[in-house]
Amino acid sequence: MVSALKRFLIGRPLKSTELGEQKLTKKKALAILSSDALSSVAYGPEQILIVLFTVGTAAFWYSVPIAIGVLVLLIALILSYRQIIFAYPRGGGAYVVSKNNLGMNSGLIAGGSLLVDYILTVAVSVSAGTDALTSAFPALHVHAVAIAVFFVLLITVLNLRGIRESATILAYPVYLFVAALFILIGAGLYNVFTGQVPAELHAAVGTPVAGISLFILLKAFASGCSALTGVEAISNAIPNFKEPAPNNAAKTLMAMGSLLAILFSGIVFLAFYYGIAPNAQETVVSQMAEGIFGRNFIYYFIQGTTALILILAANTGYSAFPLLAVNLAKDKFIPRMFTIRGDRLGFSNGILILGFLSILLIVAFKGKTERLIPLYAIGVFIPFTLAQTGMIVKWFREKPKGWMPKLIINSLGALISFVVVMMFLLTKFTQVWPILIFLPLIILLFHRIHKHYMDVAEQLRVSAAEPTVPIKGNIIIIPVASITRVVENALNYAKSLSANQIIAVSVCFDKEEEKKLEEKWEKWNPDVRLVTLNSLHRSIVHPLTKFIDMIEHKATDQNYQIMVLIPEFIPKKGWHHILHNQSSLLIRTHLLYRRNVCVATIPYHLQK
Incomplete structure (x- = not known):
């Protein structure tokens, strides 16, 4: 039943040879990898106005020069x-650039920031999309968190079905959103120019x-830079493109930048010209659409596509997070499970972890977009700064032909990105301080994981200088509760191993019970030694462990291997397990961490 449900939700398993068919064309890649950046125009301009509104609506004209500053940064x-x-045509983006040019710790800061950023991408995008939905249907406000969690689960399942299939489904809402905003901006500009x-x-x-200050302007600029989140996603996901992957990725990046610049500029200009003020119950885009068209079909079309792309912008995180995780896992800084492809050839472990952590964030922050955006934005601009700085070092070190213009571009990008990071820290410290705690903890975790993998590799490495001592034989210990076919099956298997000694061990809670078992055993299988242990405190594991300790001490001196064979019957139906005690599981769990004891389970399958 579970397998059938999995096939229904995710689809049939794909062969490894079908991996090439999962690559993205430029049109699909633009939809799936640019949705985060394009969707940010729905809340980026609004973040500028929220800051300026603290001074008064007269300050809204400052949004125009602030928007020009944001566009300069976008171009860089x-x-x-x-x-x-x-x-770096193999992908990896800021992590690989920083690691190769600035050192491993810089790479880990970039990688850790981006991992957190992609989790926030999902949480912020879905929360913002839910805001757009509840703006059109206010009665849904009270269910915002549940709606957001549902959408995360839906997008997670879509991505588990494979990147090509999710791109095919998600391309339509993205392009509909772009069309809707072009209609909105076009109609708005027509109204402006016709008076x-x-x-x-x-x-x-x-x-x-009155009351405007440099501090407020810098804070507004930093808030507006949240519209640039997601710009780096394409450079992380180059392996997802059809060949020639770098060329296709570069063209997609330029197309995304052009669309983002046009949409962002249009929304900022119209919001200023129409005098739209931010409202907790209704987004700026919703007010703008209502002011231009009224609450008619076009309004609901704009709101519907805005809500869709904001929700589906989370897909950028699902595309980039698993690939970044693969790079970190290959370098042994996060668990190796992130390198494993699932049934549909996607990195399903990364997709599932991303979905789970995003839901935790949404629930913890109660789906409040404005509380998540500052953390989200600074998490983007730290890797931006490191990536540009890494490229500066690369050009200085390699000095390829035509490197000077590239150096200037990267220097400008690094400088502005660094200024934005400082602005966030200075102007929004009360909102972004958690990153100063979480990021060092993440880097520490990376190093601890890496040390573990290095220690494991060192201990597993075969060395001719340290020859292994051959094992003379086995001493097999079989825990038994009574005389059954399950025990008989385990004894027969033990005898087939040519063991030097087989010892059956029973832990009894009652002297009379102990005596009866010894008498029955002597008649049933006198060739195998039975040791009975009395447990006054009704513990099975403790007396058994003490006995194994005693045997192990003697066996180690003579270079014998201790093997514990645990008899266990397997019910025909899974739910039958809860009807039986789990003694074998307890014994096995306790003994697995014993250094010189081999533990094996001998199953006996029941027929009914």
């Missing part, structure tokens, strides 16, 4: 990541504003 980042794509928008709705550019 797009050109920089285009260079990274060709310099249908009253001038009194907004303050003129350059109007003096």
Whole structure:
């Protein structure tokens, strides 16, 4: 039944030879890898207005020069990541660039930041999408967290079905969203240029504003930079592209940058011109669409596609997180399970972990987008800064032909990204301080995992200088409770191993019970020694362990191997397990960590 449900949700297993068919075309890649960046125009401009609103609506004209600053940074980042794509065509993005040029710790800071960022990508995107949905249908506000969790589960299942299939499904909402915003911006600009928008709705550019300060402007700029999250995703996911992967990735990146610049500029300009103020119950895009079209079909089309892309923007995290995890796992900084492909050739462990952690975040923050965005944005700009700095070091070290313009681009990107990080720390410290705790802890965890893998490799390495001492033979210990076919099956198997000695051990709670078992055993199987242990405290594991300790001490001196064979019957139906005690499981779990004891289970399958 479980297998049938899995096949229904995920689909048939794919052969390894079908991996090439799972690669993405430019159109599908633009949809699946750019959805995070494109969707951020639905809340990036709003974050600027939220900061300026603390001074008053007259300050909204500052959103225009702030938006120009954000566009300058966008251009620098797009050109920089285009260079990274060709310099590191195997993917890995900021992690690989930082590791190769700035050292392992810098790479781990970038990698750790991005792992957290992709978790936040899912949480923020789905929360923002839920906000858009509840703006159109206010009655759903009380169910926001449950709705967000449902969407995370849905996107997780889609990605488990494979990247090509999820891209095919998700491409339509992304392109519908782009079309919807072009309609919104086009209609809004038409109204502006035909004089249908009253001038009194907004303050003129350059109007003096009481209370405005450099601190507030920097805070607004840092908030607006949240619209650039997701720009790096394409450079992390180059292996997902059809060949020639670097060329296709670079073209997709340029297309994404162009669309992002147009949509972001249009939303900021119209929000200023229409004098739209941020509202906790309704998003800026919703107010803008209602102001231009009213609550008609086009309004609901815009809100519907906005909600869809905000929710599906989480897919960028699902595309990039597993590939980044693979790079970290190959370098032995996170568990090796992240390198394993699932039935549909995707890195399913990474997908499942991402979905689980995102749900935890949504529940912990109660789906409040504005509380997640600052952490989300600074988690992006730390890798941005490290990646650009790493490229500067690369150009200085290698000095390839035409390296000077590339150096200038990366230097500009590094400088602005660093300034944004500092702005977040200075202006939003109360919201972003957790990253100063979590990031060092993540790096420490990376190093502990890496040390474990190195220790394991050292201990498993075969060395001619340390010849192994041959084992003379086995002493087999079989825990028994009574005389049954299960015990008989285990004894027969033990005899087939040519053991030097077989000892059956029974832990009894009652002297009379102990005596009866000894008498029955003597008649049933006198060739095998039975040792009975009395347990006054009704413990099976403790007396058995003490006996094994005694035998092990003698066996080690003579270079014999102790083997514990645990008889266990297996019920025909899985639920029958709960009807029986789990003595064999307790014994096995306790003995698995014994250094010189081999533990094996001898199953006896019941027929009914």
